[in-house]
Amino acid sequence: MTAPLTATVTEPLNTGTNSPVYSLRFLGTGSGGNLSVGAAAAVLEQAGQPLLLIDCGPGTLNAFAHHYDGLPSAVFITHAHMDHIADLEILTVRARLSGAAAIALFVPVALIPVLHQRLATYPGSMAEGDHDFWQSFQLRPVSDHFTLSGDTFRLYPTRHHAPGSSHALHLPGSFFYTGDTRPVPELLHHLCQASDVIFHDCGVTPNPSHTGLDDLTREYRDDIRSRLILYHYADAAAADTLIQAGYRVARPGDVFRLGTPLHV
Numbered sequence: 001m002t003a004p005l006t007a008t009v010t011e012p013l014n015t016g017t018n019s020p021v022y023s024l025r026f027l028g029t030g031s032g033g034n035l036s037v038g039a040a041a042a043v044l045e046q047a048g049q050p051l052l053l054i055d056c057g058p059g060t061l062n063a064f065a066h067h068y069d070g071l072p073s074a075v076f077i078t079h080a081h082m083d084h085i086a087d088l089e090i091l092t093v094r095a096r097l098s099g100a101a102a103i104a105l106f107v108p109v110a111l112i113p114v115l116h117q118r119l120a121t122y123p124g125s126m127a128e129g130d131h132d133f134w135q136s137f138q139l140r141p142v143s144d145h146f147t148l149s150g151d152t153f154r155l156y157p158t159r160h161h162a163p164g165s166s167h168a169l170h171l172p173g174s175f176f177y178t179g180d181t182r183p184v185p186e187l188l189h190h191l192c193q194a195s196d197v198i199f200h201d202c203g204v205t206p207n208p209s210h211t212g213l214d215d216l217t218r219e220y221r222d223d224i225r226s227r228l229i230l231y232h233y234a235d236a237a238a239a240d241t242l243i244q245a246g247y248r249v250a251r252p253g254d255v256f257r258l259g260t261p262l263h264v
């Protein structure tokens with residue numbers, strides 16, 4: 001399913017004296033149970049061009065194609081739930097057919113076996129034959145950080161199902177992207193830089209794997225809550241409820257300008 005794309009909204013959140021070169025565009029902002037606002041995925045842009053796709057669930061590639069030419073050149077996977085990885089199967093085939101260069105696929109080390117089991121073990125993955133899932137990718141196993149385009153991205157395990165199975169992505173000075181998670185005050189209160197834009201999992205109702213509205217006031221300081229941009233909610237009505245509670249939300253197609261990385 002392709003995410004319904006709203007008009008692009010640029011929100012100048014973090015403009016310093018240096019013109020920011022990074023922005024984050026959401027391709028989808030929904031939870032896996034209801035894809036009416038697309039599977040949660042975002043593109044880190046550098047000067048408006050796609051640098052890194054964060055997650056690749058069902059419909060992500062069609063939403064990507066709506067905004068950019070070609071295929072993503074680099075992908076980071078936060079975790080291996082299908083609403084975050086399903087389109088990797090489509091991506092490996094499209095890359096093969098287009099003759100694209102191998103796509104850098106940054107994967108937390110612990111996720112590599114489950115990613116292989118879920119996507120790379122299907123026999124005869126292309127009718128043309130002689131193709132396996134990994135052929136289109138350059139696998140880049142990640143422990144706690146990786147470097148791309150001269151900047152260092154940091155990973156932190158979050159609280160989403162099994163310990164160590166889901167990860168936040170942090171580019172200090174620019175953004176903190178929680179991925180799917182319960183609240184993580186131990187990360188946001190201690191690791192965020194003042195200029196980080198914080199993109200946070202949040203639906204209306206909490207559950208054992210995701211953050212809900214009531215969690216935010218209980219778990220986070222006011223200064224952190226005022227900087228949150230919420231995503232991974234059920235549908236457009238849920239987004240409206242989050243807004244009525246005083247939060248900003250990301251909607252499919254929205255673009256958020258980011259500050260310059262700090263190289264801390």
Ligand SMILES: [Zn+2]
Pocket residue numbers: 079081160180
């Ligand atoms: Zn998940």
